[in-house]
Amino acid sequence: MIDVINDIGETRRRMTEDRTAGRSIGLVPTMGALHDGHLSLIERARSENDRVVVSIFVNPTQYDDPADLERYPRTLAADVERAEGVGADLIFHPSPEDIYHDAYRYRVTESEFSRRLEGAHRKGHFDGVLTVVLKLLNIVGADRAYFGEKDWQQLQLVRDMAAAFFLPTHIVACRIIREVDGLAMSSRNIHLTDDQRKLAPELHRTLASKWSADEMTRHLASTGFEVDYVERRDGRVLGAVRLGKVRLIDNVQI
Numbered sequence: 001m002i003d004v005i006n007d008i009g010e011t012r013r014r015m016t017e018d019r020t021a022g023r024s025i026g027l028v029p030t031m032g033a034l035h036d037g038h039l040s041l042i043e044r045a046r047s048e049n050d051r052v053v054v055s056i057f058v059n060p061t062q063y064d065d066p067a068d069l070e071r072y073p074r075t076l077a078a079d080v081e082r083a084e085g086v087g088a089d090l091i092f093h094p095s096p097e098d099i100y101h102d103a104y105r106y107r108v109t110e111s112e113f114s115r116r117l118e119g120a121h122r123k124g125h126f127d128g129v130l131t132v133v134l135k136l137l138n139i140v141g142a143d144r145a146y147f148g149e150k151d152w153q154q155l156q157l158v159r160d161m162a163a164a165f166f167l168p169t170h171i172v173a174c175r176i177i178r179e180v181d182g183l184a185m186s187s188r189n190i191h192l193t194d195d196q197r198k199l200a201p202e203l204h205r206t207l208a209s210k211w212s213a214d215e216m217t218r219h220l221a222s223t224g225f226e227v228d229y230v231e232r233r234d235g236r237v238l239g240a241v242r243l244g245k246v247r248l249i250d251n252v253q254i
């Protein structure tokens with residue numbers, strides 16, 4: 001049976017033991033509600049490391065909307081089973097009080113790219129993400145940490161932070177896992193109504209089209225999405241939309 005550890009000191013002790021024994025460590029940071037996209041990250045970590053740690057922590061500081069934080073699905077028992085099924089060795093499930101024992105007085109702020117795209121629509125979001133990722137990387141001391149390309153901006157910022165602070169962990173980018181109709185897998189998808197779920201793959205179809213960003217925005221708006229942004233950047237087209245209360249993001253390589 002896989003170990004679920006809440007205690008930060010105990011997790012560090014286990015990780016030191018592994019490192020001392022010469023075992024490599026892969027970390028998959030998650031907020032739980034694991035879907036096949038997360039499982040593919042765990043599988044990749046399994047194939048490249050001796051030990052695979054999955055962190056499950058719904059990070060309060062990356063939410064600017066308390067209702068959104070409240071809505072995030074908490075499914076620990078099912079998550080543990082799914083993670084174990086694809087070869088995770090340990091679940092790290094700390095409490096917010098332990099992670100933020102400093103009451104979030106210390107935080108990581110990136111002052112340029114984090115203010116654009118997602119950051120322009122979710123105030124303080126990337127401060128929360130970068131701060132918790134730095135804490136997790138410091139606690140686990142992984143050789144490699146795995147992030148999905150669906151959260152493309154997050155991936156770039158985490159990579160840049162690792163470089164900026166000379167972190168020893170290698171940040172590994174993993175491709176987007178999609179449903180058969182093209183919708184990028186996300187823990188938020190379960191909140192879509194049947195009608196919204198039918199419409200949702202149109203985001204991917206549109207971003208993969210040959211249209212300009214303006215044409216994509218107009219098309220998405222005319223089919224029923226509220227569009228936060230569609231933007232071309234670094235050889236990708238990135239988009240974020242809302243369907244009712246559910247916010248969807250996706251990106252496609254041009």
Ligand code: PAF
Pocket residue numbers: 029030031057059062129132133151154
């Ligand atoms: O991508 C996520 O699930 C979260 O932003 C992360 C990286 C686990 C930090 O809370």
